[in-house]
Amino acid sequence: MIILQLVVNGVLLGGTYILLAQGLNLIFGVMGIVNLAHGAIITLAGLFTFWFATKTHQSPLLLLPPVFIVMLVVGGVLQRLLLEPLARLGRRGELLNLMVTFGLSYVIIETGLNLFGSQYVSLPDLQTTWAVGGLAINEALVAAGVLGALISGGLHLWLHHTESGKALMATAQNPTGAVTCGIDVRRMRGIAFAIGSALAASAGVLLILVIPLSAPTADTLTILSFVIVALGGLGDYRGAVMAAIILGLVQSAVGYYLSGDAEVVVPYLLLIVFMVVRPQGLGRATR
Amino acid sequence: MNTPAPDAAAPAALKVEDVVAGFGELTILHGVSLEVAAGKVTVLLGANGAGKTTLFRAITGLLPPRAGRISLFGEPIAGRAPHLIARAGIGHVPSGRELFPRMPVGVHLDLGARLCPPELRATLRERVLKLFPEIAGRLNQLAGTLSGGEQQMVAIARALMTNPRVLLLDEPSAGLAPKVVMSVFQALSKLQNQGMSVLLAEQSLTFGLSVAHRAYIIREGQIVLSGTPAELMADRSMVQTYLGA
């Protein structure tokens, strides 16, 4: 029974992680940059949601559409101003991209600190637990897991079955070839970053319901997202789903058999192990 | 021996005038001029490093020229964004093909078709697949798993699906077996018969001249010879020296 419970928790947790990571995967897959501000965006959105929910006593889910749209716009602007100038540098620009997003992350973190303080916060709603046949299923985890699956599915459908999505994938796989098809590669990059950031912000809105967030620990989320993306094979969406679920399962088990604190170390250790054993990740790597 | 381009009455499909281009402090093209006659195959011959690919990048917008003019059926296009030049009607088959390795052949054709008016897409696709029957049976195969020859055909097919007014081919025979090269060039002849204007860059003298209506020889970023194949073949030794082969 315990094992089943752990598995259920693990899978649901994995679903939550998918939420975290897919935005980064999109950005990395198309633009080849690891957005070090990813965790900061998630956290700021989550903190804002906490403030909104406690101030207005409305459902935090109301925030999803506006946050997504606002972040779409903001993400597009940020990409144009900060990252597009470096895009023409190709591989050489990779490390400069890291620097720029590193700086950006601190701007966002400081904003979060000033507006919402440095403490951990979380929303107690949706923390109810259903009892299903002897298993305790956390409502928030289910919500996050389901939404995570929906978003991943939607992303996959969009990328593989719509014209715009295929244009984006083409840009990711070969920008030179994409240009010959009349694809505006620059706009694709902007779209990828905008959507990736919007996904991250949406993840933040949902995550605050599941786990506590705080401004100073924003980059642990960046690391977590990156671990999932890297384990899944950078840019591979299905691989990331696999990696997220595996990570959820392992953390669930470790958290139960060892300790809550040991749980935190798991993603990092997994990353190190994979770096040694199979650097290209679980999926078929894009790069 | 630089005979002037014939048929000055009809506008050239593609006209390159005194184009200067390079990267950073390096200048690779030092004032290149050539004309692609409408409905004909024009060949650009030159050794590795002579500037063929750089000229193509200048025409397709990947490397905006520092000086000079480029016009497509009279419409100036130099300096425009590359995707806009593609939309204006320049079909580009880059050297190295630049396919999407994890996408099926059929999707390549679909992506090219974005630039084709919707009402023409079905017939164009039919025509392209008739031109390259070898890939018609592989529409679901991932491009990265195709052989070199098949990849080259997909690259040309993709460019043709954009319904271009001028087709640019950068060394299509590179690395291909003679038999495959033959079928590629047969397809090119058919295209020419259908009235497509083509600019072909080639390293090999004989392959290039076998399809050309007119040829230019480029060396160290400058056009050094031009003429019809007959004129150039008549002075083969000089041509060989210029090509270095």
Next chain:
Amino acid sequence: MNLDARRLGRWIERRLGNPTSAAAPVPAPGRERIAIAVLAVLVLCAAVAPLFATAYVLQLATDVLTFAALAYSWNIISGCTGYLSFGQVSFFGIGAYATSVLVLRAGLPWYVGALLGSGLAGLAAALLGTVMLRLRGIMFALGMLGLARILMVVAGNWDYIGAASGLTLPAELTPIAVYLATWVAVLAAFGLNAFILHSGWGLSVTGVRDDEVAAAAIGVPTARIKVITFVMSALAPAAVGGIVAWNRSFLDPPSAFDPTLDLQVIVFALFGGIGTLWGPALGTVILVFVGEQFWAYLPDLQLALYGVLVIAVVLAFPGGIVGIANRLGWLRRRPVLAPAVFPVVARLPRPALQGGETIIEVRDLIVRFGGLIALNGVSLSIRRGEMVSIIGANGAGKTTLFNAITGFVKPSGGGVFYQGKSVSDIPAFQRARQGIARTFQIPRLMESMTVWENTLLAARYGKRADQAVDQAAWALQTVKLDGLWLEPSTKLTPGQQRRLEMARALALDPTVILLDEVMAGMTRNEQGEIRAVLRQLRGFGIAGVAGVEHVISAIADISDRMIVLDRGSKIAEGPPDAVLRDPLVIESYLGKVS
């Protein structure tokens, strides 16, 4: 405001230039000695002054020095080696805890504790570096980011070192002791930077940063170098961590592994000039002093402003203050081991070698890239004393063949033998050191080095400094680039770049040289010069030369043998005349005469 990203990008590109490529002409030794003496006096004054000032000034000076030590250390791995680290604070924390524990529990004097803490951090860096530096820069950057967070969690749970409540340390150190100890750490970190930026060994580090593949091809043990510099970058932060912990008399996980410390250090080094000798110092001094004035007014915006500064520097002036100074002609880096004037060397040609012995043999070599077969069972050999040309259409497998011989591509079948022994287990840099030199189809030069340094790097292995200098000078003379010896390599024309690649190959003092399309893009004159060099190679003691070529006319008459590849297989071999008349060759490569 119409922001055209493309125009902005071009504007940035013009400004983007590695500051360390702006190397100065070698200054006269006398002037240099005066400059160093003046500098030493100034530094001494700056060092001594705070001792006589108020406690506040002393503390401020100590803070500046602490950050400078950290900035210099970050500079070693991120600036000089090119691997951005966002977690150097890990070593700071390791040092802090190690020192504290050693002093508290083992009763060691604090400076011994600090040294041992340094050693421990170095060991950790060696272990981690071996794992993380094998991969791309991004993986390393994130690995380091994660490390700092993980260490904070581990420290928070480890009771032996105080867990979350931390350790209280008795007040043992006087402010003056702390100040002087921090000076030692800064000087050590500065010394390491100076060593990297001015020594022959350090040239290898710059080579790794600029182009790891080319560096391996000229004999640089890239993996080893990266780990060594990573270890170097861990030492000073650990020592400083120990000192700071004692200065504060308190240590807990958040203060030991404070992530904002990383941010500040990165901003300081970046602002001053990443990868330069004076950048970290300038950046730290300027920004700490500016900060002191500012933070009183804007205490809640510190992180954000630092973040904005990072972005601004990267986008507007990536070379930092030193980069700007370089453009004005100041603070330029002195080329490594460059004598005052070009050392003209008369090289005695070695006795001409007898033919017969096989230098390189390739047996049934198969190379596959996924589904593509690049080489399909190719066998050939290069014998002592001969020059072999390898021709074939694009994609025939010529460069893959060279990559397999030199160790940059792993064969899927068959073997490569050098002087009779299989080289399949020997890494690329080792093959270069054993005497297999190569050039690249598209020149891969070290962009932040001068022509001289590019060549010197290849000449270094196994020789004393003066021998290396002679070898490099000879190589440059042979390809006639001695007139441009102090030019940044980025300023060369394509033909000159090719010749520099050849000079690098010659500088290795090789037994065999593999030239990949060395004639392409060269003017007729340059081709003639290369041909003259090729003819002399036997006299230089080089046993064999193989060249991949398209410009057949340039090499047909100087080759002893010609091999033709077509779609991964050898289709002809023999004297050039015979091969060029072979109908099979004509059909596949030259094309049928219509």
